Amino acid sequence: MTQKDEKEIFAWMDHQELDDAGEIELCQEEAADAAAWERIRKRTFSQLGMEIVGEKRLTKAKSRRNPGRRRWIAAVCAIFILGTAFISLSPGALAEMQKVLQFIPGFGFVQPSEDSEHIAYVLPKPIDSIGEYGRITVEGVLIEPSISQISLGGNHASATEVKNLVLMTEQGEYEFKRGSAAWGGNGPWQATYYYEGNIPDNGLGIVSIRFGNTLIGSIPLSKAATAEELEGFGSSDSKNGITVTGIVTPLDGGTTKINLLTQLSGRQKVDSYGKSSIAEGLQLKLTDDQGRELELKEEKGFIKPGELLFDDSIGSKYYQVVIPAIRVIDPDAKPVKVTLPVPKEGKKEINVASQILGFTIDFRSIERVDAESVRVEVDTHFDPEQPRTLQHYRLYGKRGQSAMSYSSELNEVTGAITEWLTVKPGQKEITFYIGEPQFVVKGPWVLSDLR
Numbered sequence: 539m540t541q542k543d544e545k546e547i548f549a550w551m552d553h554q555e556l557d558d559a560g561e562i563e564l565c566q567e568e569a570a571d572a573a574a575w576e577r578i579r580k581r582t583f584s585q586l587g588m589e590i591v592g593e594k595r596l597t598k599a600k601s602r603r604n605p606g607r608r609r610w611i612a613a614v615c616a617i618f619i620l621g622t623a624f625i626s627l628s629p630g631a632l633a634e635m636q637k638v639l640q641f642i643p644g645f646g647f648v649q650p651s652e653d654s655e656h657i658a659y660v661l662p663k664p665i666d667s668i669g670e671y672g673r674i675t676v677e678g679v680l681i682e683p684s685i686s687q688i689s690l691g692g693n694h695a696s697a698t699e700v701k702n703l704v705l706m707t708e709q710g711e712y713e714f715k716r717g718s719a720a721w722g723g724n725g726p727w728q729a730t731y732y733y734e735g736n737i738p739d740n741g742l743g744i745v746s747i748r749f750g751n752t753l754i755g756s757i758p759l760s761k762a763a764t765a766e767e768l769e770g771f772g773s774s775d776s777k778n779g780i781t782v783t784g785i786v787t788p789l790d791g792g793t794t795k796i797n798l799l800t801q802l803s804g805r806q807k808v809d810s811y812g813k814s815s816i817a818e819g820l821q822l823k824l825t826d827d828q829g830r831e832l833e834l835k836e837e838k839g840f841i842k843p844g845e846l847l848f849d850d851s852i853g854s855k856y857y858q859v860v861i862p863a864i865r866v867i868d869p870d871a872k873p874v875k876v877t878l879p880v881p882k883e884g885k886k887e888i889n890v891a892s893q894i895l896g897f898t899i900d901f902r903s904i905e906r907v908d909a910e911s912v913r914v915e916v917d918t919h920f921d922p923e924q925p926r927t928l929q930h931y932r933l934y935g936k937r938g939q940s941a942m943s944y945s946s947e948l949n950e951v952t953g954a955i956t957e958w959l960t961v962k963p964g965q966k967e968i969t970f971y972i973g974e975p976q977f978v979v980k981g982p983w984v985l986s987d988l989r
Contacts, residue, residue: 640762641771641785644678644689646797646844648768658682659742659759663789669752671697676747677728679759681737688714690749691728691840695721697750703731704748708741726839768801775983778925780866782811784859784985789847793835796824796846796859796988802866809976810843810865816978817922817929817950820863822846826854856989862982863922865929871895873934873973878914880965881906894975897928909963913956920953922978929953930976942970 638651644661651657661679668674671694678689688703698719705712714731721727746755765771774783785797798811812822813834824832824846835847846859874894878901879886885905892899900917907913918928935942945958961968 639765639768639770641765641797641799642678642680642762643785643787643797645680646799646842648771648799651764654764656683657761657764659739660762661757662760663787663795665754665757666790667752667754669754670750671700671752674749674752674754676754676757679745679757681742681759683736685732685734686712686714686737687717687730687732688747689728689730691726693726693839695724695727698727698729700750705733705737706746706748707737709738712737720840722839728840768799771799773985773988775985777981777983778979780864780979782861782864782983782985784988786857786988792849792851794848794850794857796857798844798846798859798861800844800864804868804870806866806868806870808843808864809867811861812863813843813846815950816863816865817920817953820922820978822862823860824848825858825860826850826852827856828852828854832857856987859985859988860982861985863978863980864983865976865978867974867976868895869974871973871975873937873939873971875969875971876901877967877969878904879967880904880912880961882964892972894928894931894972895977897975897977899928899931899972906961907958910960912959912961912968914959916955916957918953918955920978922980925980926977927980928975928977930955931972932974933957933959934971934973937971944970 638654638657639648640651640658641648642658642660644664649658659679659681661676664678665676666673667676671692673694674690674692674697676688677691678687680687686705688705690697690703698721701716703714703716705714712733712735714733717730717732719727719729742759745757745759746753747757748754763771768774768781768783772783772785774781776782781801783799785799787795787797789795798808800808802808810816812820815821824834826832832848832850835849837847850857871894874892876890876892878888878890881904883906885903887903888901890901892901898919900919902915902917904915905913918930920929921927930946930948933942933944933946934940943960947956949955959968959970
């Protein structure tokens with residue numbers, strides 16, 4: 539891989555969130571050898587709201603808006619290992635390569651292949667098994683020439699004690715090391731395992747996985763679906779410079795899954811397609827071939843923004859998804875320094891202006907709540923009628939790189955933001971950095987004839 543190719547690599551996968559699953563526990567795994575670990579780090583992906591702080595832990599700003607329904611970002615210790623370059627689907631990147639794209643189910647992304655002879659083997663749909671750790675789901679399998687990965691999930695976090703699994707094919711057995719793990723309390727968990735080296739194509743039609751003392755057999759793999767461009771995978775629509783494509787996958791038990799995919803620049807990622815309301819009136823709608831609205835299944839545990847799960851007892855011929863707006867996070871935006879005065883007591887009007895990615899942010903007032911905290915009122919000028927409008931951001935400490943302790947509340951009707959920041963008694967000013975802007979892009983994207 540050339541240095542130019544390396545520059546095109548970006549982190550894939552939407553942030554996973556953990557909903558109402560209790561406190562997230564963090565893990566730290568044994569590292570691979572130094573060279574492998576460095577390759578791992580260069581191919582990691584960052585899911586919504588997640589950022590490695592230092593070397594071991596991830597943080598997310600807490601929200602005071604609704605503690606009972608707080609969504610916890612899943613902490614990942616040694617983030618997912620990607621074997622080939624998952625490059626951004628920008629026109630420039632695609633122009634440099636032969637336009638053969640592969641859809642990787644289970645992981646929910648599209649990646650390019652240099653030619654039709656190097657197509658990955660994948661798991662078309664999840665496989666469930668019951669064993670010593672309760673229900674275990676093989677969510678995704680990706681077999682490529684130099685490095686491969688398997689994603690598992692389940693409902694008993696004790697399964698994360700298993701640090702390796704074995705893939706069994708007709709050609710032999712291959713030990714996968716654990717590259718990441720995330721769980722909440724004693725409940726749901728997810729982990730990704732990787733193997734560095736070549737796994738022969740012969741005998742990949744049916745494989746088995748040995749996970750601890752549990753044998754998960756008869757796992758069918760097939761070559762990934764391909765297309766010359768994103769729109770070739772399914773119904774697509776483009777608005778305000780962004781294309782959204784839907785891919786339908788029938789699952790077992792009468793459940794259907796639709797993966798939503800986008801073309802974005804750099805490491806930008808979609809934080810929300812509107813499965814839950816982005817703002818007042820901005821929520822996704824799914825209907826069947828008769829125009830009847832279908833209800834999305836409630837997701838427990840880890841939530842994937844770009845995955846729609848629903849039951850269709852009638853068996854519709856096709857579906858339609860209407861997406862009024864999407865929310866995008868840009869982790870590459872340069873952090874912007876902000877300094878605010880801190881009053882000795884009471885509230886002070888300050889009207890300090892700042893900008894990020896061309897969006898104006900006004901800090902209207904600051905109030906000392908007590909000796910060690912202040913409340914800041916912020917106006918991002920959120921306007922859902924605009925093609926693109928800033929909704930939120932993240933705060934950082936020194937030089938825009940370190941973590942910062944704060945709480946944030948967003949009014950989804952007015953767009954106003956309230957920040958609670960920690961200060962010291964007698965502190966006269968506070969400095970922080972704004973980064974990772976979250977902006978809403980107006981649609982609607984109408985994906986018709988999804989089948």
